[in-house]
Amino acid sequence: MQFSLVILILIELLTVRSGLAQKKPEASVGQRLAADLTWTQEQRDDRFAHMDRVFPVHRVARGGNVRLLPIGKPLLPEAQIGDLMQAEHLAGVLILQDGRVRNERYGLGLTAAGHWTSFSMTKAVTDTLVGVALRQGKLRSLDDGVTVYLPEMKGSAYDGVTVRQLMTMTSGVRWNENYTSADADNVRLYTTAVAPGKDATVEYMRTLTRAAAPGSVWHYNTGETDLLGVLLRRATGKTLAEQLSAAIWSHAGMEHDATWIANDAGPAGEEFGGSGLSASLRDFGRLGLWVMDGGGSQVPDGWFAEATKPQVKAGGAAYGYGWWPQPDGSFAALGIFGQSTLIDPQRKLVVVMLGDWDQATGSEHSKMRAASWRTVQQAVDAER
Numbered sequence: 001m002q003f004s005l006v007i008l009i010l011i012e013l014l015t016v017r018s019g020l021a022q023k024k025p026e027a028s029v030g031q032r033l034a035a036d037l038t039w040t041q042e043q044r045d046d047r048f049a050h051m052d053r054v055f056p057v058h059r060v061a062r063g064g065n066v067r068l069l070p071i072g073k074p075l076l077p078e079a080q081i082g083d084l085m086q087a088e089h090l091a092g093v094l095i096l097q098d099g100r101v102r103n104e105r106y107g108l109g110l111t112a113a114g115h116w117t118s119f120s121m122t123k124a125v126t127d128t129l130v131g132v133a134l135r136q137g138k139l140r141s142l143d144d145g146v147t148v149y150l151p152e153m154k155g156s157a158y159d160g161v162t163v164r165q166l167m168t169m170t171s172g173v174r175w176n177e178n179y180t181s182a183d184a185d186n187v188r189l190y191t192t193a194v195a196p197g198k199d200a201t202v203e204y205m206r207t208l209t210r211a212a213a214p215g216s217v218w219h220y221n222t223g224e225t226d227l228l229g230v231l232l233r234r235a236t237g238k239t240l241a242e243q244l245s246a247a248i249w250s251h252a253g254m255e256h257d258a259t260w261i262a263n264d265a266g267p268a269g270e271e272f273g274g275s276g277l278s279a280s281l282r283d284f285g286r287l288g289l290w291v292m293d294g295g296g297s298q299v300p301d302g303w304f305a306e307a308t309k310p311q312v313k314a315g316g317a318a319y320g321y322g323w324w325p326q327p328d329g330s331f332a333a334l335g336i337f338g339q340s341t342l343i344d345p346q347r348k349l350v351v352v353m354l355g356d357w358d359q360a361t362g363s364e365h366s367k368m369r370a371a372s373w374r375t376v377q378q379a380v381d382a383e384r
Contacts, residue, residue: 029055029263030190030200033272037179037187037360041089044337044356045108048117049091051278056265058241060249060258060277067253067286072100075379081105084372088338088365090355091116092281095376096289098348106281108356113256115278116354119335122260123225125244126273127167127307127322128291129232131299132247138235139163149231152202157210163231165214166224167321168311172212173205175221179336179360186222199270200263201226218312218319222274225322229273240271247298252290254283275335281352288343288350308343330373336360342373347380 027035032055039047047054075095081103085093091108094101110116133139139149142164147154149163161171178184185208194203205227211217229240236243241260249258261276262269279287290296291304308331310318318325324332330344338355351373357365 028190028193028200029261033261033276034187034190041356041358045091048337048356049108049110049114051117051261051276052115052259055261055276056263056269057259057276057278058239058262058265058269058271060241060260060279061245062254062257062283063250065253066255067289069096069282069285070100072097072102075102075376075383078103078105080375084368085355088353088355088368089357090338090353092352092354094281094285094350094352096285096350096352097380099289104281110281110354112282113280115256115259115280116339117276117278117335118284118333118339118354119275119337120222121284121333121335121339121341122273122275122277123222124322124333124341125248125277125287126225126229126232126240128295128299128303129240129243129247130163130167130228130321131295131303131307132243133232133235135298135300135303136236142167146227146231149234150202150227152199153206156206157208158205158227161214163228166228166231168218168319169221169224170215170218170312171221171224172210172214172217173208173221173224174211175208175219175223177220177222189223189226199230201230201270218314220319225274226272229271232273233270239267239269240273244277248287248290248295251296251298252286254279254286256280256283258283281354284341284352284354285350288341288352292343292345292348292350326373328377330377338365338369340369342376344377347377349376349380351376 075097081093085107091110093105095103143162146158146161146163146166153159157173165171176185189204192204194200205223258277258279260271262271294304307321308323308325309320310325311320324334329346330342333341337360338357340353342351
């Protein structure tokens with residue numbers, strides 16, 4: 001009997017210990033999001049097209065009218081497009097010129113109805129939503145302090161920083177953006193645990209220290225566009241997906257709904273303002289056309305002229321409101337692993353490239369992308 005009692009006690013202990021092991025906390029959405037930098041290329045090839053299966057997302061609903069994209073004469077030989085896609089490991093290339101499809105090609109399993117992630121191309125969208133909020137009167141001025149909308153930032157390094165400085169990444173706050181280090185701020189932003197009920201973005205950004213006076217130095221900072229997303233949520237009372245749907249996706253003639261990664265799929269979840277938007281290749285192209293057309297009545301008059309000009313310059317590059325102005329007057333939205341949208345109003349040109357480079361960033365890849373843009377522009381000029 002004593003032996004049986006001992007066995008029962010051992011079984012109970014093992015059951016308790018097993019239960020504790022099973023109750024180990026799951027990784028947060030942020031921790032899982034940071035881990036995408038460590039995915040293999042094979043994993044990225046699969047998951048970049050299905051981020052809604054990997055993370056909770058909010059749906060960006062389209063409107064009822066689809067903007068038709070007539071098929072025009074091919075601008076570049078198909079073999080040339082194919083060589084580019086193979087060399088740069090691209091999932092899609094779309095060239096729109098004067099509203100017509102001049103080239104369109106898919107790879108890596110992406111289809112015309114499929115989605116692909118945009119990474120930091122999302123920043124240009126989030127900054128555009130600031131213009132929408134200004135037009136609606138939800139934001140009073142770009143020169144308002146961040147603490148007007150996020151009072152929790154009082155006493156932090158963001159006390160005294162304006163919304164405009166947040167958009168142009170000139171806050172002067174110390175930040176390390178690195179895609180190969182587990183200790184970089186753009187990783188720790190998502191992996192640092194916070195108390196229940198606290199906003200993870202706000203709590204991490206509150207801990208940062210000042211490196212320079214606000215407005216004096218440009219430093220690329222994904223966390224600041226994430227913080228801008230929180231600010232927009234507070235100012236408007238709507239998720240970023242709801243804002244994007246109402247202001248753009250339902251007006252620009254999108255063919256498919258989009259998705260935006262959020263920390264919770266429910267209505268209380270917040271999207272990551274600095275990345276996470278997924279859409280079809282053609283809908284990214286339609287977004288470019290909507291921007292080139294000036295955004296209709298959804299943004300203040302002259303918004304895109306201001307947003308796409310160099311607000312700051314550093315190291316040979318220029319930055320606007322989420323956009324990267326180019327020396328020839330065109331401008332681009334850029335994301336890691338090969339995502340880009342070039343908009344060239346002079347040539348009525350939109351070039352979208354979606355892909356999965358073998359590294360997050362790289363000078364050789366960037367040179368190849370720039371050379372590809374020039375090739376497309378020269379082809380348009382040659383026709384003229």
